[in-house]
Amino acid sequence: MSLSRCHRVRFLPEGAWVQVLPSETLKDAARKIGIEMMSACGGQGTCKKCGVRVLSGKCRMGMDLLSPALKARGHILACQAYPEDDLTVEVPVESRLTGAGALLRHEEIAVPGYESGPDRYPLSPLARKVHVTVDPPTLSENMCDLDRLLKSLRTHSDSPATPTISLPVLRKLPQLLRANDGKVAITIVHLGDHDEIVQVDPSPQPHPCVGLAIDIGTTTVTVYLVNLKTGDTLQRLSTYNEQFVYGEDVITRIVHASRSEENLDDLRQAALRTVNGLIDQSLTAEGYAPEDLSCAVVAGNTTMTHLFLGVNPKHIRLAPYIPAAVDFPPVKAGETGLHINPQGYIFPLPSVGSYVGGDIVAGALSSGIADSSEMRMLVDLGTNGEVVVGNEEFLVASACSIGPAFEGGGITCGMRSVPGAIHRVTIEDKGNRIHLETVGDEKPIGLCGSGLVEALASLVRSGALDRSGNFSRDAARLRITDEDNDPEFVLLASEETQLCRDLALATSDVKNLMRAKAALFSGMQHLVTSIGLTMADIKRIYVAGAFGSHMDIRSAVEIGMLADVEASRHIVVGNSSVKGARLCLLSQEALREATSIAAKMTYLELSVDPTYMDEFMAANFLPHTNLSLFPSVSAQ
Ligand code: FES
The missing domain is CATH 3.10.20.880 (Ubiquitin-like (UB roll))
Structure with missing residues (x-):
């Protein structure tokens, strides 16, 4: 490619220049100099998250898919824009992917009687x-x-x-x-x-035998470095999965991977870079070398496990939804590219089906629901919402497509839980009084999942939002613009934020969140009723996942996302997947138990059951059309 056909793009506020090929978009160009942008749709032009402002120069647009709000701000979509000139482009804070490559808050949640580790399984490391x-x-x-x-x-x-x-x-x-x-x-x-x-x-060797428990989530990746002799966890690190540039949800990534071998390898390498980055940091912190590590247990959803191993997940999204494998043999580390002794082994945990993977098997193991005599539930809140119900006799599981809404995807003001994200919200008196708290006490940029849940609950409680998700006409801070007929509630004026616009929750955002929470609740409800039980029969509900760890459970109940049961029955357990992987790393018996859990778990496909759609529609209210399911909420 002749450089004479290239153009130079200057990105602001960094002021950095980059050479761009005619086939590259502004989003590709930004990435070359380390500016990562929001990319829920993987560059398809549909999520509208990659808006930028061209201050000088000309672009050719692949597709003109701008929303009226972006147009009004003079934005174009970076993933659709090809420079035809030397350009100066401003990337606003709301289009930036904050937190890429950064270590995340990792709060270990201790739950009495849960994941008791070597006490529950004999210490017999891999x-x-x-x-x-x-x-x-x-x-x-x-x-x-x-x-x-x-x-x-x-x-x-x-x-x-x-x-x-x-x-x-x-x-x-x-x-x-x-x-x-x-x-x-x-x-x-x-x-x-x-x-x-x-x-x-x-011999003698200064270092003990150490191993890794790894959770590869669609959004975040977590690595535990574990002393295999004592069972002590030496390091716990998490970061965002670098696959985000190919889309936020598994379906977008499967579509990308299915297009070519190169694309599949891009996704494999992105996951590998993320995991290896965490391994390197863990080893450096403890003064170990990669050769000191000879085994790793990997838990991930079925698509993540396929992508990590470089196996094409194409058929996972096509009826009849068949993965390449659910049981994966131990793999030589050298074949995967993981930064450990290449002669060591990776143990991928078994999946149940296309949409219930090794992460859920690990969660069922660590939560102990598979050896409990009473009926329990595990709800894993991530980019997908998986639910498992059962006891020592049986386990049934479903995947609810809640999508990335509670991780900020598809929500105008949504974002990840990084500094500047509003995570605590109190709204009173129809919106006249608002109290907000941000992660790191930084000037607000948007709302993360826990903030979105609290915002919805608080808006309903204050009378600013009705049960069907429409803003009350007399709510304070309500703004109705003619151009897109999408009334929005202005949480903060632009000068109170890091944005160049007001921070507002639009009616369309509320409806997206309602669909997401309805998908989860109807999945839980359907699973419970399909085995002839009611929520009252479930003695413990383990709420797992990073987002679940920071969420206010009462707010989640009030919006109809979680069941209205005695508060003490909801137990927040954090990352149950990496905890299960750790158990397997430390105990051959636990690994065998994980295999038997996967074999014992029955997967229920929600979409093929016509009654599920009725339950989903009924749950599309705040909290639900059937208020008898939410007695404490209807009484308040
Ligand atoms: S619209 Fe550009 S990444 Fe989604």
Whole structure:
């Protein structure tokens, strides 16, 4: 490509210049210099989140898909704009993806009686380190190096099985034995049907045997670095999944991956970069090297697991919705590109079906619902909402397509829970009094999930919003513009924010949020009634997921997102997926239990049941058309 056909684009307020090819959009150009933009639709031009202002120069638009609000602000969509000139472009704060690459707040939630770790399962980690002294060979004791190593291992280990050895480790063995007077530390990974020696080091070794529990979520990725000898978690780190540039939800990413092998690899590499970044930071913090890590347990939804392993998830979104696999064998780390000992192993947790993955199996394991005698529920609130109901006898699960609304997707003023996000909202007296709190006490940019839930509940409580999601005509701060007929409630004037516009919640945003919460509640309700029970029969409801951890449960009940049961029955448990992965890392028995949970869980496809749509429609009110399901809310 001749550079003479390229144009230069200057991005403000950074003032940074970048050379842009004719085939590249302004969004591609911004990315080249590290300006990440919102991209819920993966650049399809439908989410309207990537608005920018062209201050000088000309662009050709792929598609003119501007909303009236963006047009009024003089914005164009960066994902649809191809420079035809040298340009100066301003990227407003609301179009920027804040928090990309940043570490997230990771608050460990301790729940009594939940995920009791090695107390619940015996400590029998997937990898162990054994220190041995191997006798030197003589003319009369002339066994080969490997046989002498295995003989020595039998005297140091209570394991009856004879491990195999990987070829690269065998290549190092003769020299290592002779250079260290036969004193070596052997790392052995337990692979279910046999053990394998994956690392030999000089002994003594300063570092204990460590492993990783990894949760690959559609939005966030979490890594725990765990001491496999003591069970202690040494590091807990989370960040946003770099796959966000290809779209916020799994369907958009599947569509992207299905288009070409290169696209599939882009998504695999993005997940890998995210996980490796966290691994590197964990190792640096503890002073370890990648070779010190020989095993990792990975929990993810079915699509994330496919993408991480580079398996095309195309058929997950096409009827009859069949994944390539639900049971994944342990994989050599070197085949995945994970920054650990390449001879080590990755254990992907099994999925149940296309839309209930290893993350939910891990959550069912860590919450203990599969070995409880009473009826319990796990609700995992992420980009998708998965629900599991059951006890020690059976488990049923469903996936509710709540979409990314509560993570800011599809909501004009929605954003992730990063500094500047409003996460606490109190609205009183039809909107005349408002109290807002932001993450990090920074000037507001938008509302994150917990803020959106509180805003809805508070608006209804204050009388500014009616039960069908329409603003009251006499609500304070109501603005009705003729051009798009979408009345909005102005939370803050632009000068009180970091935005170049007022921060407002539009009626269309409210309706999107209502659809999302209705999808979740009707899924929960449908699952419970399909097994002949009512919500009153569910003794504990574990609310999992990063968004669930910060959400005010009462507000979620008031808007009809969660069931109106005794408050003590709702138990917020944080990231149940990574906790389950950690249990499996520390206990072979827990890993076997995860496999049996996946086999035992029955997946209920909501979309094929005609009664589900009726339940969904009935739940599309605040809180619900059937107020008898929400007795405490209707009484207040
Ligand atoms: S409209 Fe540009 S990324 Fe969605």
